[in-house]
Amino acid sequence: MAEESILTDDFLRELMNVGEVDILVGMPTYNDAATVGQVVQAVRAGLIKYFPRQRAVIINADGGSKDATPELVRAASISDLRQPSGLTALRTLHSISTQYPHGGENGQALRLLLAAADLLRAGACVVVSADSVNIEAEWLDRLLRPITNGSADLVTPLYHRHRFDGLLVRNLLYPMIRAMYGKRVREPYPSEFAFSGRLGSYLLGQDIWSEDGGNSGAEICITISALAGNFQVAESFLGSRGRIEHGPADLVHAMRQTVGVSFWLLDPTFPAWSATTGSQPVPSSGGGPQVTLEPLRINRKRLHQMFQVGVAELEPVLKSILAPPTLAELQKEAAAPQETFRYPDDLWVRTVYEFAASYHKSVISRDHIIQALAPLYRGRAYTFLVENIDATGEQTENKVEDLCLTFERLKPYLLEMWDGRK
């Protein structure tokens, strides 16, 4: 059995002591001591307040922290030997910690949590990020309730987001996944999400965990697998989400984890997405996504420059990926001065689809394909910033909706390329 290889004997012994549970809270960590304390407190408060009768466990999958993160998680336990002051709990709450084998790769942590959930026969599982500094006890209720009342198998979050936060999600992941699988999931790459035991067992049995996708982009794997597997997906509004900044993001790495995994999953899920047209909203609770408008300093000039340089330097690579008309149009836009440069929806969608088809056909190294998409995405991000610089929240949302519709409208184009008709 696959899970036997990832669960240590000590961890198994701890699971044995936990026994069957109704709710499993999973918390992947890596050197999160600065924030994990308040997160586990919120989790514990949420369990006691909203699920006092359910058997619950907090499981920390740690990537080898050197800052005592696991000890902080374990301290959340409630037992007959440890009853935190001010809290009255009906039940014992185990909070246990284990290390996952490949430090840094979240997929291994999630796989470990799935295996634990399967062994403990957890009816509902929620994964929370250890750096969610805004987490509140209510999040547990909002994420888990649709699972425990049987109305959903996967619950993804909705947040207050700044209009320029999550550009990759708004310009590529959300619209493309929506167009592919026909469900409007605003946060397909969630930091917090909940899933049913049924979906967890299904995911654990999927042949995705030995691949790079399952290792590095497990969250998006879970969303797409649920959509393609026809599981019920719902959204819950959580409010603002604050995070600790860990330094400048590595765009290529982020794209491997998200876009790369989305492209990779197009192969195994082809029967599902190829038969889907249009899209439907998923049930949501607590309100829709909300956009905040505070001023934000972004170096647009540098974005544009990186786009231009990328198009020029990667021309040989782009020639092997993009159709000639698309490449020509792209180069024409790249030649425009910054003031007038725009990466229009139609061209962006065709670019993405041609990259996806090339990834499918492995026209060159798949990793090179993802790397080549990074500078083009910068051009698209620049366009989004410029077009929405003075927009209201509603106008920004309308722009995103227009892009989504373009992805849906041009989906036949992807299908033609996919089966070689183009």
Place this chain on the structure above:
Amino acid sequence: MKLLRSKPRHPPFVGFADFYFLGSLNLVMPQTAPWYQDAIIYQVHARTFYDSNGDGVGDFRGLAQKLDYLQDLGITAIWLMPFFPSPLRDDGYDIADYRSVHRNYGTLEDFKSFLDAAHQRGIRVIIEMVLNHTSDQHPWFQESRSSRDNPKRDWYVWSETDTRYRGVRIIFLDTELSNWAWDPVSKEYYWHRFFSHQPDLNYDNPAVREEMWNVMKFWLDMGVDGFRLDAVPYLVEREGTSCENLPETHAVLKELRAKLDQQFPGKMLLAEANQWPADLRPYFGNGDEFHMAFHFPLMPRMFMGLKLEDRKPITEILQQTPAIPDGCQWCLFLRNHDELTLEMVTDMERDYMYDEYARDKNMRLNLGIRRRLAPLLDNDRRRIELMNGMLMSLPGTPIIYYGDEIGMGDNVNLGDRNGVRTPMQWDGGWNGGFSAADPESLYSPLMLNPVYGFQAVNVHSQKRFEHSLLSWMKRIIKVRKSAPVFGSGSIEFLYPANHRVLAYIRQLGNETVLIVNNLSSAAQAVELDLKRYKGNILIEMFGRNIFPRIGDLPYLLTLGSYQFYWFRLRRI
């Protein structure tokens, strides 16, 4: 091997027939404990047990005829519920004459005969004594209300207004709106903590205190072995207080105890005080107040722990239970004649208990659940055994409520708490063997349904089979009595990481017993830290089989659904 015989402690009450078995283990026996610490108490109402004269109501002659059954069961003491003359508006807790027997149950001579017969069998008798209040039909109250200057006026608590002692909680919430009731005869209010037909006696009056001691002395002279004193926290009232657990109340009780010790050494007082452990502790005083007290908060938590499959509620309440003086003892019970009281739990816990054990609103009464043991546990034999196993092995003297030893059911359609007070089911014949009367004239309808009715659940049928609940109860009582450690030994919880397993060590002298309970419906594995006992072997106390010796590693045990083990630790 030399047999060490323990000296009988309270002639003629030899008890501990199985104690001699222990002697072969060459144990150094600790100093003998007072009788009530090692007792197995059987709670019964004369009315409910056996009707000797065919009038539809159980009586003392009937009870005496069934003493052989109780002796065979193995119990060592009977706690009799009120049998005094009474209008019976509160099942006899409304006493109208403290020095007689209600005519329904026989005569004072019948009671004496029963008492002697019980003593001849080594069974002690504890009777109920309601100190706090009388019936409003008691001559004392009739005199008291007759005029404001009657000499007995001050025997009760009277007031011109109903605003004194404002804020004191009302106990019978379902029936009473106030602790004061208007007396139209003397045109004043009288104080009552329970039903309005039960006026509280005034313990500030020395004459009341003296008379109540005389009442107790009356029964002690006759030979009763102890009293269960009803509703003791409420004896004295003081403005601005909760009128519960007051120092003045403790002073009254200490006065009674001092007289008891002086004039009737070896007799016992048992407190009925439904309070938190910390509030209960003062009722033991410095060993100079009560000998025993009911541990009310533990009982609902045993049911809660079982349903939650989590030992936390049980260990938590026992952690909060203070140590009690030498010679004192807790009384433990699973069910009794009242509702399963939920006063000593939090709101969250009460809601949980209602939802899990009393979904039908008919099952709820006041702040409790009016059900018997077997129906509460879905008639699941494994859970019934586990709960009795804990009852018999946790620190305290266990009380078995009549009929629970055969798994009798309840009838929630009968009013008040009468659903758990139906006739004892002796056999599958006429009236379940309880009475020769016409069924219509029984004091209460018999249980008739196919699951719990007398034809399905009765003593006669269960006596025939070695594996019946009755036979099992006899066995566990026998095993319990074989080890004095259960009565007066210390307890130490083990806290294994598996929270579904409740494990503890009982120790007395050099006798050590390990108890391991699986609260879960599923099989469990548990690792016990028994390093301190390294080298001991475990002997399972029911089958006397040997289990592996304790070594350096945690001791691994597996337990089936709701299974429990009692092990005697032996170093050989």
